[in-house]
Amino acid sequence: MDITNIRGKYTTKDFDIKDLDKNPFKQFELWFNDAITENLPEPNAFTLATTGLNMMPSVRTVLLKYFSEKGFVFFTNYDSKKAKQIDENPNVAALFTWLVMERQIKIEGSVEKISKADSLKYFLSRPKGSQLGAWVSRQSEVISSRALLEQKFNEMKNKFLNKEIPFPSFWGGYIIKPIRIEFWQGGEDRLHDRFLYELQEDNSWQIKRLAP
Template sequence: MAISDMRRQYSNGTLTDEDLTSHPVDLFERWLQDAIDAQIPDPTAMTVATVDENGQPSQRIVLLKQVSHDGFVFFTNLGSRKARELADNPRVSCHFPWFFMERQVRVCGIAQRLSLKENAEYFFSRPKDSQLAAYASRQSQPLSAKAALMTQFSQLKQKFANKALPVPDFWGGFRIVPHQIEFWQGGEDRLHDRFEYNRNDDGDWDTQRLMP
């Protein structure tokens, strides 16, 4: 079968005006909990898109670690491509692909660095091996061979076997402060339900239904 002929109906649900909340994060949290309860793989996975100095977009999948009315939080190596691009251009978009539930959420906002206190609180909540991996990997830098990374990891594991690691100064979090959030629910015959929230000048949220 040609991929152009692959199609199916989307019939798992609908999204109506009555389902909307005054703040989009409240609806997002409801959908996130639905994804967790459905036990879909990696329900907190989100694609984060950044843009470099030449206008070239770049995307990668990270894990959402916190969400509130203040925004969406993820952590990374501050020397990584995404962190370097966010330092030059903090405008960011992220996407939650809950395909198993025929749902998607798109977020546009501004990425802000977390405080040292917030970074430390999350870093020390991670398993020890995850902390060591943050030290071992200079994310996005060239690597001659996987063995070199594993050797670095093993050496760090021995060095810090009986003591705590300090929070690395090259690692931290970003909070995406949203100004636009779109919710997409698949519909039969491609008549999908789409609602877009936009933050207005008063800090409240306006909503509109979009054509599918």
């Protein structure tokens, strides 16, 4: 199948370093708010890349739940494949892709677990179904059928009917602490604008323009 004729046309003009905030987290917030304003589906969805000791990279889509100048937080099962790879190698990469807006944001850094208290706080804010789902799904493990998964869900639902669902010890949050954040804006004739923020030893950020 030849798909060489599939070409998108980028139309953004005049995006320069002067248009960027000196703080990458504030710049991220500006673009993230633009994505919300544009009513993009799941604007907080991003691709997370991890690599374990076997050096075979793995990627998947996860959801950003909150961010600050400390980093970017997502939640998962601590027994999942991604968690096991993080245990072996805490260096990760993340990519937000908002092609409708001709924008991407790439984040590189290390990741670590957030506190149990912060994970619990978020867990309690989740809908009951999502709380039950955290208990039912042994993420990344092989299962025989969806019917078995649904059976376990219904069993847990009945078990905790009209009761508070306990916090699972094997589930919680991670925070990505970036050392590099790149903002990509599509441009005409594939002359895209790329700006890289790099963390310096004094915790300041240096901004560089990259070739497209």
